[in-house]
Amino acid sequence: MKKLVQIAFFLLLAVQVQASYILLPMDHETQKDHLKAYGITYWVLSSNVEAWWLLNYRGGSFAFPYNRTFEKECLTRGVSYEVVADGQFNNILNEIADPEVNMEAIKLEKAPKIAVYTPDFNARGEKIQPWDDAVTLVLTYAEIPYETIYDREVLNDELTEYDWLHLHHEDFTGQYGRFYRTYHNQTWYRENQRKMEELAYDLGFTKVSQLKLAVVKRIKEYVVGGGFMFAMCSATDTYDIALAAEGVDICAEMYDGDPVDPNAQSKLDYSKTFAFEDFQLERNPLEYEYSDIDHSRGRRINPEQDYFTLFDFSAKWDPVPTMLTQNHTRTVKGFMGQTTAFRNQNIKSNILVLGENKPAKEARYLHSEYGQGFFSFYGGHDPEDYRHYVQDPETDLSLHPKSPGYRLILNNILFPAAKKKKRKT
Structure with a gap:
């Protein structure tokens, strides 16, 4: 025995x-x-x-x-x-x-070096903006290392050190998230505005909107040169709005000290944007919205029935979108944000829709090549918190280890590690 x-x-x-x-x-x-x-x-x-x-x-x-x-x-x-x-x-x-x-x-083949574009902390070590970020949450939970950068580092050409860039929930139009009506008396709002103005002046700009435009243009160069950019929530539409509004004042007086250009809408140049076109700016500066790109307004969908579907691509012929949509389910629970979803009529024809809510006529997840690089836009704030409000506690991902919505973020992070294959023709 x-x-x-x-x-x-x-x-x-x-x-x-x-x-x-x-x-x-x-x-x-x-x-x-x-x-x-x-x-x-x-x-x-x-x-x-x-x-x-x-x-x-x-x-x-x-x-x-x-x-x-x-x-x-x-x-x-x-x-x-x-x-x-x-x-x-x-x-x-x-x-x-x-x-x-x-x-x-x-x-x-190789672990990509990751940068997260996110604001600094204040002198007390507190976050300047009182909300969390889904990408940094899942990177931390998955134990994937990353480094943080912001406007100064971008303008100093430090993006070239990274393979993958995530844009935190930023407002690239210089309107401070359009939080004025609800939060302009809050300490965090005033401190954020003061710090952003100081940073703009220090970097040689007279307005925050001018600083942000310089940043989005430098990020655009990064993508054209072969970088991968991933953005969620308001960092998607405000990025394109800033590009389209180059040289046009779209900020009301409470945001930059002088009135908006009354002809701003007609001066937008959609040829400069990544994904969106023919959008209309929100004229009311107190409205918690930038334009009609976002499909939040008038969106009558029962939260219990709010799902979007991932497209099923050919793995052998279209490996890139197949990688970006890998999941254990093709149906993903929807979630809201300042920018929740993208109206179909504002999406350029060359942009690949990876996930959509067809009954609502909206896209949730977009991707495209741009120059030598790539970008992905993902609507919503937190895949496991349907309505995430300012100052809400952050999501505990140990309670959601099988999250299909968070898997889509991680697909984007591993994508730059893939060995590039010749396109099939």
């Missing part, structure tokens, strides 16, 4: 030694923590080890060479995994390569 136990032990050890891959399944039933699985994959890439992204295979699974250290890290972070023998993994690759199945295996 003892001899049989010894033989079984050595057989098991032999299987472990021969096993050559760790598979992180990403289907709903198997994976306990989808979000941390991205963090594991990023960590493996940071260790100078290549990985595979198995598009549409069990929810968009990840795989990388077996290593006891990697296995221990999966256990430590609570990520479900399977140890796969070399022959078995080759069988998976052969299954994926079948031209009759909508799957593809993408090699991930």
Whole structure:
């Protein structure tokens, strides 16, 4: 009996030694923590080890060479995994390569260096703006490292040091989020305005709107040169509005000290924007809205029925949108923000819609190439907080480890790690 136990032990050890891959399944039933699985994959890439992204295979699974250290890290972070023998993994690759199945295996080569564009803290170490950010929340939860930058660093050309840039919920039009009517007497609002004006003057601008225009133009150069930009909520539409309004005063007196240009609307240049066109500016400076790009106004959708659908792309012919829409479900719960969704009629014809609420005639998730780079726009504030208000507590992602809405953010973060394939023609 003892001899049989010894033989079984050595057989098991032999299987472990021969096993050559760790598979992180990403289907709903198997994976306990989808979000941390991205963090594991990023960590493996940071260790100078290549990985595979198995598009549409069990929810968009990840795989990388077996290593006891990697296995221990999966256990430590609570990520479900399977140890796969070399022959078995080759069988998976052969299954994926079948031209009759909508799957593809993408090699991930290098962990992208990540920058988050976000305001500084004040002298007391407090956040200047009293709201959180979904991207920094999920990066922290998934244990993916990032660095923060803001206007000074952008104008000093420090963007070139990064592969991926996230735009925090910024107002690039210089109107302080259009919070004036509700919050202009709040300490945080006044302090934010004072600090932004000081920063603008220090960098050589007479108005915050001029500073923000310089920033969006420098970010545009970053994307044209090959960078990847990801924006959520108000950082999407205000980015394009700022570009279209170059040289035009669209800020009312309470925001920049002088009146808005009465002919501002007719002077907008939509050819300069990334994604949107033919939009109408909101003329009331006290209205909590910038333009009609956002589909929040008049949006009569029952919160219980507010979902958007991810498009199903061809993994072999369209690997980029397939990567960006990897999920364990094609239907994602909607969520609101200052910019919740994008009206279809304001989206340029060359922009790829990745997710939409068809009955509402709105897009929630957009992507496109721009120059040598890429950008993605994602509507809403927090994928797991349907109505997130100013000064609400931040979401505890340990309660939402399978969040499909947060997975879409992480898809964008890993996308720059993919080995570039020649376009099929």
